[in-house]
Amino acid sequence: MNMEPRLATLADVAALAELEQASFSGDSLSARRFRHFIRGEHSELWCLGDPIQAYALVLFHRGTSLARLYSIAVDPAARGRGFGSQLLHCVEQQALRRHVLFMRLEVRQDNIAAKTLYESSGYRIIRTLKSYYEDGADGWRLEKHLKPTVAIPHDLPFYAQTTPFTCGPSALMMALHSIDPDFTMTRLEELNLWREATTIYLTTGHGGTSPQGLALAALKRGHDVTMWLSDRSIAFLDGVRSEHKRELMTLVGEDFQARCDRDGVTTDTGVHTVADLRLALAQGNRILLLISTYRLNRNKAPHWVWLVAIDDDYAYLNDPDIDEELDQVATDNMYVPVSLDNFGAMIQYGTKRYMAALLIR
Ligand SMILES: CC(C)(COP(=O)(O)OP(=O)(O)OC[C@H]1O[C@@H](n2cnc3c(N)ncnc32)[C@H](O)[C@@H]1OP(=O)(O)O)[C@@H](O)C(=O)NCCC(=O)NCCS
Incomplete structure (x- = not known):
């Protein structure tokens, strides 16, 4: 046989x-x-x-x-x-x-x-x-x-988003919990964060959360926040055709940025590389990253993840979005290694290569 x-x-x-x-x-x-x-x-x-x-x-x-x-x-x-x-x-x-x-x-x-x-x-x-x-x-x-490289941190917090539009709040909760274990990750907090940080609209369904909105929510909870943005444009506006939606998103987006400037969120615009992110992690920042999920699931959706670590070969993400169709379970989404090639492409969203990261302490 x-x-x-x-x-x-x-x-x-x-x-x-x-x-x-x-x-x-x-x-x-x-x-x-x-x-x-x-x-x-x-x-x-x-x-x-x-x-x-x-x-x-x-x-x-x-x-x-x-x-x-x-x-x-x-x-x-x-x-x-x-x-x-x-x-x-x-x-x-x-x-x-x-x-x-x-x-x-x-x-x-x-x-x-x-x-x-x-x-x-x-x-x-x-x-x-x-x-x-x-x-x-x-x-x-x-x-x-399979090829031993790094050890997975113990007690790494994980929270799976419970709605399609709350990746940002879920990633933020994980990062805040890792700074302060007394910060509890609850569904109500997930929704409250979303209500504070939402862009109101996105192309379809409810709006997501913008970098500025999430930065203000982290600031309100007592953290120092620096935003790394490729430019100061209003997040996610590009794919929105409806004039009505664009008008509201612009109003909200401008207000978020003005409040960031007024309340002490540092906005640092320009090119930020994987090496810059690695350095910021080494300096003790928690980093929320906006990624394009195209490399993950071929959907060109903007998606927030918590960047937990970067080593010489991989970036490691806690991704709050569990895909049940792929039979994923929570730990499939914890400390997910992404090769640095893939990662470099993931952190630039859309044709304008929009990049947004929040450095939180
Ligand atoms: C688990 C299973 C796949 C192992 O298959 P298998 O072909 O019998 O295993 P192998 O002959 O390759 O054994 C490899 C090693 O497994 C361990 N092992 C296998 N059967 C074992 C038993 N009954 N008790 C203790 N150890 C056992 C031994 O370490 C063995 O190495 P050794 O022979 O050098 O001591 C088989 O028992 C099975 O089909 N079980 C039912 C289905 C199942 O439980 N699947 C796993 C779901 S998580």
């Missing part, structure tokens, strides 16, 4: 569903989900044997250096023969080919076989997951640096 790993095809779905049923009592993947992942651009499903003896499913996180081992299973009759570790090694090698640096996964605390397999393959626990599974069982999240 050929025991080289191969990518699954739609013809394998029935066998995969059968293997799944034999391997998991709850939280199992349906045939429909297998089809979805086999077809998906951001997932790879590898299997071993014909008939199939084992499979491993990996999900990739667009534009970043993170992948998630979503599931792995070996036919009960074929366990203990090294198939699990063979497939795990295979998917890690495939991930490295896609320039993935970190593989993350979840495992039930009572799953001794899987946990031993992962730990003997170099994974380490990064988080305890209380009542994570369908039957209430606890889990662990594990991670392996």
Whole structure:
């Protein structure tokens, strides 16, 4: 029998569903989900044997250096023969080919076989997951640096935005909590910050939050704020066609900037590079960054993230926007490594390459 790993095809779905049923009592993947992942651009499903003896499913996180081992299973009759570790090694090698640096996964605390397999393959626990599974069982999240580089900071705050328009407030809450652990990240605060900082309109839906609005909100909470802007234009106005919307956004934008100037937010316009951001981090600033999500999900939306760190190869972001369609969970969005090439392009928004960063102390 050929025991080289191969990518699954739609013809394998029935066998995969059968293997799944034999391997998991709850939280199992349906045939429909297998089809979805086999077809998906951001997932790879590898299997071993014909008939199939084992499979491993990996999900990739667009534009970043993170992948998630979503599931792995070996036919009960074929366990203990090294198939699990063979497939795990295979998917890690495939991930490295896609320039993935970190593989993350979840495992039930009572799953001794899987946990031993992962730990003997170099994974380490990064988080305890209380009542994570369908039957209430606890889990662990594990991670392996496929090419070890940096250590993830402990107790890094994370807050997932609860509306499509509150990335700015959510990123700001994480940064403020990291400065002052007594600052609590709540949904009400998320909404209050948005009401203080919103541009009112954006192209569709509710407005987002502007750099000036967020700067004023941080200032009001007792912090020193410096804004790095490529220019003093009104944020996000470019894509807005409606004259009525543009008029209101201009009124609000001019008022925000005037209040920043009056109340002591420093506005520093001009070109700011990745090296400047790295230096500002080293000087102890918390940095909120406006990024273009084009590199992440091909939507050209402006999006606020918290820039946690930069090293020689990667920038690390806490991204408040969890994409459930990509089966993301909170820790997929924590300390997300982005190669500096990608990052350099991400921090310039739109054709005018608008850049906005808030340095908060
Ligand atoms: C976990 C699973 C994939 C392991 O597959 P496998 O092919 O049996 O594992 P391998 O033979 O490659 O074993 C590799 C290592 O895992 C560990 N391991 C595997 N089975 C184990 C068991 N029953 N008890 C303790 N450790 C075990 C050992 O460290 C082993 O190395 P060793 O043989 O040198 O001691 C398999 O048990 C399985 O399909 N379980 C049900 C589905 C599941 O729980 N998936 C994981 C979800 S997070």
